[in-house]
Every structure is written in C-alpha cells, then in structure tokens.
Amino acid sequence: MRPDPLGYLNTELDTLKEQGLFRHLRILDGEQKAKASFDHHQVVNLSSNNYLGLTTHPRLREAALEATRRLGVGSGSVRTIAGTMDIHMELERRLAAFKKTEAVVVFQSGFAANAGTVAAVLSKDDFVVSDELNHASIIDGSRLSRATIKVFPHKNVDAARQILKDLPADRKKLLITDGVFSMDGDLGALPALCKAAEEFGAIMMVDDAHASGVFGKNGRGTIDHFNMHGRVDIQVGTLSKAIGALGGYVAGSKGLIEFLYHRARPFLFSTSHPPSVAASCIAALDVLEQEPQIIERLWENTRFFKAGLVALGFNTGVSESPITPVIAGEGALAMKLSDRLFAEGVFAQGIAFPTVARDKARVRTIVTATHTQDELQYALDVFAKVGRELAII
Numbered sequence: 001m002r003p004d005p006l007g008y009l010n011t012e013l014d015t016l017k018e019q020g021l022f023r024h025l026r027i028l029d030g031e032q033k034a035k036a037s038f039d040h041h042q043v044v045n046l047s048s049n050n051y052l053g054l055t056t057h058p059r060l061r062e063a064a065l066e067a068t069r070r071l072g073v074g075s076g077s078v079r080t081i082a083g084t085m086d087i088h089m090e091l092e093r094r095l096a097a098f099k100k101t102e103a104v105v106v107f108q109s110g111f112a113a114n115a116g117t118v119a120a121v122l123s124k125d126d127f128v129v130s131d132e133l134n135h136a137s138i139i140d141g142s143r144l145s146r147a148t149i150k151v152f153p154h155k156n157v158d159a160a161r162q163i164l165k166d167l168p169a170d171r172k173k174l175l176i177t178d179g180v181f182s183m184d185g186d187l188g189a190l191p192a193l194c195k196a197a198e199e200f201g202a203i204m205m206v207d208d209a210h211a212s213g214v215f216g217k218n219g220r221g222t223i224d225h226f227n228m229h230g231r232v233d234i235q236v237g238t239l240s241k242a243i244g245a246l247g248g249y250v251a252g253s254k255g256l257i258e259f260l261y262h263r264a265r266p267f268l269f270s271t272s273h274p275p276s277v278a279a280s281c282i283a284a285l286d287v288l289e290q291e292p293q294i295i296e297r298l299w300e301n302t303r304f305f306k307a308g309l310v311a312l313g314f315n316t317g318v319s320e321s322p323i324t325p326v327i328a329g330e331g332a333l334a335m336k337l338s339d340r341l342f343a344e345g346v347f348a349q350g351i352a353f354p355t356v357a358r359d360k361a362r363v364r365t366i367v368t369a370t371h372t373q374d375e376l377q378y379a380l381d382v383f384a385k386v387g388r389e390l391a392i393i
C-alpha cells in the first residue's frame with residue numbers, strides 16, 4: 001500500500017485532541033439569527049458577526065431575490081474581463097458616497113480586500129508597520145507584498161513612531177491598524193497613528209471590518225467615529241459582518257482605486273460577486289441610512305450585556321465595542337466554558353492560541369441589535385451558573 005504522505009497531519013490532529021483544542025464545526029440548522037439552532041440545539045447566539053440582524057432582513061432578502069430573478073445567479077467572470085455588472089458599479093458608487101471618499105472598489109471578501117491591497121501597493125523594498133494584533137489578512141497581504149514587516153506592540157504608538165523614525169526616508173511605509181480589534185473589541189489608536197503617519201510620511205491604512213455598520217454616524221466606521229476623514233489613505237471595510245451579506249471594500253482616492261483595478265490580484269484573478277450579493281449590500285446601505293435606530297439598539301444591548309458580565313465578576317478585558325471577551329485563561333478551560341455554555345443554551349465560541357495569547361484564552365461574545373433583553377438576561381444567568389461551576393468567577 002502507498003504510504004500516506006499526509007500522515008503527519010493526523011499526528012498534528014492527535015496533538016490538538018490531547019490538548020483539548022480539537023474542534024468540530026458547529027452546524028447552523030436554519031437562519032443566522034439572535035436565537036438559532038446549531039447542531040439541532042436551540043441557543044442564544046452570541047457568536048455571529050451579524051451585528052444588526054441584516055442576514056435575514058426582509059429588505060436585503062427581497063433585493064437579493066429581485067436581483068437573482070432579473071440578473072441570474074452568477075457574474076460569470078472576473079471584474080477585469082466580463083464580470084463587472086452595473087450593479088457592482090452601483091454598489092461601489094453607493095459605498096463611496098457613504099464613506100465620503102472619492103472612490104471604492106469591492107472585493108469578494110474583507111480578507112481579499114486586505115490581502116490584495118497590501119500586496120498591491122507595496123513591493124520588496126518597502127515597509128509595513130503593523131500592530132501585533134492586526135487581522136490575519138493584513139499579515140498575509142504583508143507577506144505577499146515581500147515588504148519588510150515591522151510589528152509594534154498592541155496600540156503602542158510610541159513604539160510605532162520609533163520604528164517609523166528609524167526607517168529610510170526614501171522608502172514607502174504603510175502604517176496599518178485594525179479599527180476594532182476582533183478578539184478584544186478595543187479600538188485602534190487612530191488619532192495618534194494618523195498623526196504619526198503624517199509626521200513620518202507613511203501611508204495610513206485602517207481595517208474597519210468590525211466597525212462597518214457599528215461605529216460612526218449611520219455605521220460609517222471608526223474613521224467617522226474619530227473624525228479622521230481625509231487622514232486615512234486606505235480604508236478597508238467588510239460587507240460580511242454588520243452588512244449581513246459578503247464582501248470587502250477599499251475606500252480612498254480615485255488614483256488608489258484605479259490602481260487596485262489594475263493590480264489587486266483577487267480583483268484580477270477571482271470571479272466577482274453574484275448580483276444578489278451586490279443587491280443585498282445596496283439594500284443594507286439603505287437600511288443604515290433610513291433605519292439608524294437599529295444601530296442604537298445594538299449599543300443598548302451592548303451596554304446591558306457588558307454591565308451584566310462585569311457585575312458577575314468576569315474578566316472582560318478592554319473592550320469598547322459589541323465584542324466582549326470573557327477571558328478564562330488556559331485554552332482547555334476556555335473550550336470547557338464554551339462547551340458548558342452551549343449545553344445550557346448559550347453559544348459563545350471558545351478561542352485559544354494561536355488566535356490569542358496562550359494565557360488569554362476566552363470565549364468571545366458578540367451581541368446584536370436583534371437580541372431581546374430576555375435572551376441576554378438568560379445568557380447572563382447561564383454565564384453565572386457555568387462560571388461558578390468552573391470556578392472562573
């Protein structure tokens with residue numbers, strides 16, 4: 001028999017099992033909602049990024065159906081050949097107006113937007129100056145660019161400034177931060193980083209995936225929240241989280257966007273969105289503009305749930321957003337916490353090394369605008385019970 005050249009993968013999986021870190025995928029039986037059924041088990045769902053409940057919003061659903069009937073299910077090509085439909089252009093125009101930038105390019109995902117953009121704007125003689133907790137897609141894009149990667153400690157602006165100061169003046173430098181950090185829910189130090197970028201002539205880039213639809217007026221993101229309009233050269237947002245559908249985008253100058261049309265590899269070499277996705281995203285922008293009260297509900301729920309966790313004595317870290325981690329410590333304990341919560345009807349995903357530091361394993365909770373207070377209170381009661389059982393509180 002032929003020896004399995006991938007046999008070493010099973011050894012790695014066995015190690016994960018021994019460490020209590022092997023995970024089965026949870027299967028969602030129906031719609032992605034605040035109360036949902038995973039693995040045939042009804043739970044209060046604190047694990048989605050569906051901040052505003054738009055995954056099942058009637059206006060988005062209708063828009064997707066209408067676009068499918070009118071335009072079919074696929075675009076049939078990459079954007080640069082035959083796959084640019086007028087509905088793609090309409091979405092880009094709408095997003096540019098929403099973000100108050102000259103232009104926008106939409107990618108298949110936020111991951112593709114980050115990785116494709118960083119890799120396109122830099123080359124091997126350049127530098128990326130990056131927060132240590134920046135998203136994986138930024139790290140991958142940086143590696144693909146072949147630029148030299150300089151990492152600064154989380155939100156340590158002095159360290160970032162020192163790095164920028166020491167870099168050769170005649171090389172391109174990209175200073176990059178998440179707007180909202182996805183594991184801790186804290187905000188990037190935008191005002192101070194923008195200032196540093198200006199002082200040292202760096203390109204400023206912000207990945208606003210978890211801020212899109214959540215922060216700023218009508219959900220315009222952290223650039224709006226901090227009033228940094230005009231000071232961030234490359235803004236990345238996602239259409240896959242609060243916007244409820246799928247995709248990512250880059251907002252910036254006309255020159256930047258036209259350059260990405262020519263050089264961003266996911267744009268050139270991967271098929272564009274089905275018309276239904278673009279239509280859903282356009283409808284989502286209508287909702288953000290016409291029903292901003294759903295964002296207010298998200299924040300009311302966030303305040304209620306955070307205060308409840310803190311009152312129970314959990315370590316919720318440094319969150320400033322609807323992402324609230326419940327830090328347990330060791331990886332195995334966080335996974336146990338997540339499993340016990342699930343058995344009691346609350347879904348909060350366990351997250352361990354290498355996604356977070358070894359001693360900072362946690363379950364991550366994300367409330368949405370569509371959770372009822374009763375559902376959130378139920379979740380708090382379960383957290384209290386399980387937290388005591390596992391001696392976390």
Ligand SMILES: *Cc1c(COP(=O)(O)O)cnc(C)c1O
Pocket residue numbers: 109110111112114135137178180182207208209210238239240241246247248
């Ligand atoms: C989720 C996320 C992305 C990727 O967005 P997708 O649209 O899901 O591909 C990028 N950056 C950050 C910070 C994220 O949290």
